[in-house]
Amino acid sequence: MRVLAIESSCDETAAAVLDDGVTIRANVVASQIAVHSPYGGVVPELASRHHLRNIVPVVQQALDEARCSLAQLDGIAVTQGPGLVGALLVGVQLAKALAYVHHLPLIGINHLEGHLCAARLTAAGPPPPERHLALLVSGGHTALFGVERFGVYRLLGTTRDDAAGEAFDKVAKLLGLGYPGGPIIERTAMTGDARAIRLPRPLPRRDALDFSFSGLKTAVANHVRAQGTLSLEQRADLCASFQQAVSDVLVRKTIAAARLQRFDAIVACGGVLANQAIRRALDAAAGERGLALFTPPLALCTDNAAMIAAAGTLRLRAGERHGLDLNPQARLPLCRT
Ligand SMILES: Nc1ncnc2c1ncn2[C@@H]1O[C@H](COP(=O)(O)OP(=O)(O)OP(=O)(O)O)[C@@H](O)[C@H]1O
Numbered sequence: 314m315r316v317l318a319i320e321s322s323c324d325e326t327a328a329a330v331l332d333d334g335v336t337i338r339a340n341v342v343a344s345q346i347a348v349h350s351p352y353g354g355v356v357p358e359l360a361s362r363h364h365l366r367n368i369v370p371v372v373q374q375a376l377d378e379a380r381c382s383l384a385q386l387d388g389i390a391v392t393q394g395p396g397l398v399g400a401l402l403v404g405v406q407l408a409k410a411l412a413y414v415h416h417l418p419l420i421g422i423n424h425l426e427g428h429l430c431a432a433r434l435t436a437a438g439p440p441p442p443e444r445h446l447a448l449l450v451s452g453g454h455t456a457l458f459g460v461e462r463f464g465v466y467r468l469l470g471t472t473r474d475d476a477a478g479e480a481f482d483k484v485a486k487l488l489g490l491g492y493p494g495g496p497i498i499e500r501t502a503m504t505g506d507a508r509a510i511r512l513p514r515p516l517p518r519r520d521a522l523d524f525s526f527s528g529l530k531t532a533v534a535n536h537v538r539a540q541g542t543l544s545l546e547q548r549a550d551l552c553a554s555f556q557q558a559v560s561d562v563l564v565r566k567t568i569a570a571a572r573l574q575r576f577d578a579i580v581a582c583g584g585v586l587a588n589q590a591i592r593r594a595l596d597a598a599a600g601e602r603g604l605a606l607f608t609p610p611l612a613l614c615t616d617n618a619a620m621i622a623a624a625g626t627l628r629l630r631a632g633e634r635h636g637l638d639l640n641p642q643a644r645l646p647l648c649r650t
């Protein structure tokens with residue numbers, strides 16, 4: 314089964330062509346980082362306008378790279394939500410138009426389910442088992458889900474305030490490092506000492522599976538205020554200490570959830586999993602306890618359409634379809650509980 318997927322939920326215009334849910338024939342991502350970085354975050358109206366400008370060339374490029382025509386597709390998947398509604402609308406409208414004109418089955422996909430499916434696209438090794446624990450750490454979400462099988466999710470814990478990616482972005486902004494914060498903090502932290510500054514590890518109880526990152530962000534802000542101007546070395550120490558605090562919390566909660574809910578496999582995904590230090594820490598903690606860890610390739614941690622195609626293939630294969638009344642949804646929970 315060959316599926317074209319379109320993703321436009323935030324500030325990446327993306328299209329991909331996937332064969333049989335695993336083989337990536339094309340994966341095109343047009344980032345809008347340069348557009349939004351002067352504002353220190355995503356400006357929704359600008360995002361919609363740039364999606365409009367980019368979406369047709371991006372889809373065309375994906376088809377060209379995959380060396381396939383629309384007539385050779387078996388279906389179209391598109392991100393339905395959650396995300397910026399004006400941004401989502403651009404992808405959904407094009408997906409509906411292509412499905413209508415070319416008589417192709419259409420499926421709307423939850424963006425978070427897409428992130429979870431990115432771990433199925435690893436080049437080496439077997440895919441994750443059907444039943445696993447999923448840690449999703451992105452710009453808008455930080456959550457633990459119990460996955461009984463594809464499509465059956467149970468929310469085990471979520472952030473009570475900021476998402477971890479949002480905390481990376483806000484800390485970078487208050488240090489004047491630029492946007493998006495994750496990659497810049499990771500780079501700055503490389504020369505720093507992660508034990509240099511004592512920062513809180515919020516909600517430390519091992520049986521509490523919720524997260525909280527706003528207190529950590531405030532602790533960083535208080536430190537900066539108390540210190541005044543930071544030298545390059547002090548900035549590196551602060552970034553390393555902050556990254557370590559986020560990493561410690563993610564690792565502790567994930568391992569606790571696996572133990573409490575009796576999972577022996579973990580999928581860890583979302584933009585923050587592009588962070589090598591966090592990947593290494595999770596890998597080491599899982600390895601010590603005999604838990605199997607599955608993470609997407611680095612390029613598939615942040616937003617892309619290949620992950621939407623992976624989820625779309627599974628749903629289309631199961632016979633699911635959406636009609637042309639498919640509408641984007643700014644809020645679209647993965648599960649209710
Ligand atoms: N190397 C990194 N280290 C830490 N964080 C990172 C890294 N690379 C990206 N991020 C963070 O990941 C986030 C973007 O991830 P992603 O694209 O999955 O989020 P999103 O799509 O904006 O949010 P959501 O998926 O929740 O709707 C940003 O907050 C960014 O700072």
Ligand SMILES: [Mg+2]
Pocket residue numbers: 424428451452584615616
């Ligand atoms: Mg995302």
